[in-house]
Amino acid sequence: MRNIPIAKPLIGDEEINGVIEVLKSGMLASGKEVEEFEKEFAQYLGVKHGIAVVNGTAALDVALKALRIGPGDEVITTPFTFIASANSILFQGAKPVFADIDPKTFNLDPNEVLEKINEKTKAILVVHLYGQPADMKAFKEIAEDHKLYLVEDCAQAHGAEFNGQKVGTFGDIAAFSFYPTKNMTTGEGGMVVTNDDELAKRADLIRNHGQAEKYLHVELGYNLRMTNIAAAIGRAQLKKLDGWNERRIENARLLTDGISEIDGLTPPYTDPRVKHVFHQYVIRVEEEFPLNRDELMVKLGEKGIGSAVHYPIPVHHQPFYQKLGYPNDICSNAVEASKKVLSLPVHPAVNRGDIDYIINTLRELGTL
Numbered sequence: 325m326r327n328i329p330i331a332k333p334l335i336g337d338e339e340i341n342g343v344i345e346v347l348k349s350g351m352l353a354s355g356k357e358v359e360e361f362e363k364e365f366a367q368y369l370g371v372k373h374g375i376a377v378v379n380g381t382a383a384l385d386v387a388l389k390a391l392r393i394g395p396g397d398e399v400i401t402t403p404f405t406f407i408a409s410a411n412s413i414l415f416q417g418a419k420p421v422f423a424d425i426d427p428k429t430f431n432l433d434p435n436e437v438l439e440k441i442n443e444k445t446k447a448i449l450v451v452h453l454y455g456q457p458a459d460m461k462a463f464k465e466i467a468e469d470h471k472l473y474l475v476e477d478c479a480q481a482h483g484a485e486f487n488g489q490k491v492g493t494f495g496d497i498a499a500f501s502f503y504p505t506k507n508m509t510t511g512e513g514g515m516v517v518t519n520d521d522e523l524a525k526r527a528d529l530i531r532n533h534g535q536a537e538k539y540l541h542v543e544l545g546y547n548l549r550m551t552n553i554a555a556a557i558g559r560a561q562l563k564k565l566d567g568w569n570e571r572r573i574e575n576a577r578l579l580t581d582g583i584s585e586i587d588g589l590t591p592p593y594t595d596p597r598v599k600h601v602f603h604q605y606v607i608r609v610e611e612e613f614p615l616n617r618d619e620l621m622v623k624l625g626e627k628g629i630g631s632a633v634h635y636p637i638p639v640h641h642q643p644f645y646q647k648l649g650y651p652n653d654i655c656s657n658a659v660e661a662s663k664k665v666l667s668l669p670v671h672p673a674v675n676r677g678d679i680d681y682i683i684n685t686l687r688e689l690g691t692l
């Protein structure tokens with residue numbers, strides 16, 4: 325039987341040799357390798373500064389701290405995301421305000437965001453979910469019109485583009501994650517990117533003890549520095565990112581060709597203005613399908629096909645957010661999506677035979 329995992333990091337000789345070089349150099353902590361990775365990643369995106377940190381959650385935290393988001397401030401974001409997006413707002417003592425998603429793209433709906441803006445609103449935190457850019461034309465306009473900061477959570481969207489421009493370059497500041505399941509990895513890791521010199525300087529201070537010069541501390545900061553070991557992996561991965569993204573896009577195309585023919589399964593919608601890099605390939609399991617979403621997951625697992633739900637509980641329904649007093653009856657599109665979505669394997673290690681097997685299995689399960 326086939327065994328097709330839902331995610332698989334690809335580590336080659338380049339990553340291994342890069343790490344060995346760092347180990348041999350004895351310079352294990354943050355140093356030249358990190359600086360090179362920051363430069364190369366920023367250059368790849370077409371942005372001025374990259375500030376490498378320990379993970380994507382830290383990148384979001386540092387980004388919001390650099391903007392001086394704080395108590396009394398509201399930041400509008402999506403409830404249909406990984407918890408870290410919203411938590412990064414809570415870390416500042418600020419309030420996440422949830423706006424609903426567009427049910428077609430699963431991304432934040434600009435019209436819903438507009439309705440949530442008030443005098444306390446300081447920023448919009450947009451997430452490019454599953455590798456599909458949010459509507460950055462609309463969000464840029466809203467941010468400019470209302471004088472709000474625009475923050476991009478690009479944890480799932482390395483190399484994704486909106487109107488030919490890479491995500492991470494639209495807002496004031498953006499955050500990436502290099503967790504092993506992402507389109508590229510450093511083991512654990514993250515990157516803050518910005519075109520703003522002042523924000524870059526503050527982000528650098530915050531990740532490094534607020535240290536302006538050796539033992540001169542001008543800000544409250546942490547140690548959130550990336551290691552040279554992680555950066556060596558990242559540098560090798562970055563060179564392969566575009567090729568891997570093309571394979572994800574091709575796999576998604578083949579999956580959609582097959583899945584479009586199956587009643588009760590809705591393949592993902594792609595906004596014609598974007599390059600969707602398919603961090604996840606997410607279908608909707610509709611009521612007409614003979615199995616519900618959770619039953620389908622079990623059956624796929626029995627056939628050796630990994631699948632996952634991103635995300636089964638919208639952030640405002642999480643126990644912790646419920647304790648904070650968020651009502652249940654908001655963001656109905658996000659709630660609905662959380663019941664229907666199912667992610668199927670799309671990563672670059674999935675081959676043509678795997679895709680045919682996935683489609684045939686879904687077809688069989690659809691005619692039970």
Ligand SMILES: Cc1ncc(COP(=O)(O)O)c(C=O)c1O
Nearest residue numbers: 379380381406408409479501503
């Ligand atoms: C949308 C989103 N934001 C933030 C994060 C946090 O990144 P990390 O796991 O590297 O802390 C993730 C990844 O898990 C994510 O998917």
